[in-house]
Amino acid sequence: MRKSGLLNPALTAAVARLGHTDTFVVADCGLPVPHDIPVVDLSLVFGIPSFEDTLVALLDEVVVEAATIATTTPAEIRAVLPEVPIEEIDHEELKARLADASFVVRTGSTTAYANVILRSGVPF
Numbered sequence: 001m002r003k004s005g006l007l008n009p010a011l012t013a014a015v016a017r018l019g020h021t022d023t024f025v026v027a028d029c030g031l032p033v034p035h036d037i038p039v040v041d042l043s044l045v046f047g048i049p050s051f052e053d054t055l056v057a058l059l060d061e062v063v064v065e066a067a068t069i070a071t072t073t074p075a076e077i078r079a080v081l082p083e084v085p086i087e088e089i090d091h092e093e094l095k096a097r098l099a100d101a102s103f104v105v106r107t108g109s110t111t112a113y114a115n116v117i118l119r120s121g122v123p124f
Contacts, residue, residue: 006061011040014103015061018120023097025104026055028114032095033104043108051109055080055116058105065121070094072113081116 006012018024027033028051029043042049059080067084069077070091078086089097097117098104107114 006057008040008042011042011105014038014040014105015058018062018102020120020122021065022102022120023100023117024120025098025101025115025117026051026058027104027106028109028111029106030110031098031104031106031115033106034099037098037101038103039106040103041106043106046108046110048108051077051107051111051114052080054105054107054109058118062118063121063123064118066119068094068097068117068119070113070115073116074111074113077111077114077116084118 006015029046033039042054064084066087067081068087068089071088072091091113094115094117101117
């Protein structure tokens with residue numbers, strides 16, 4: 001058993017496959033995901049796990065060089081990304097960009113527009 005870090009085997013495997021500039025998404029439980037994009041579904045019940053807890057756990061594991069959010073994204077979500085350059089786009093454009101994501105992590109969040117596309121960086 002791992003001592004720390006991500007415990008979900010599907011999420012750990014998806015993160016391990018990321019390369020520089022690959023994108024992945026942390027999403028609320030209602031975001032429509034294209035059928036051909038893998039989903040790591042962590043949702044248990046409404047609110048669990050939270051978007052913020054999931055995002056923080058992933059930021060501890062992945063080098064993120066940029067993020068894309070909708071202009072309607074709540075401020076508390078933006079606050080979790082203080083060191084990450086953020087691009088803001090229309091929510092419909094964000095949904096269109098899901099087609100390029102390596103995978104989506106579905107949380108239990110019911111906060112409207114709690115979705116972020118993260119671009120993987122490198123630690124060197």
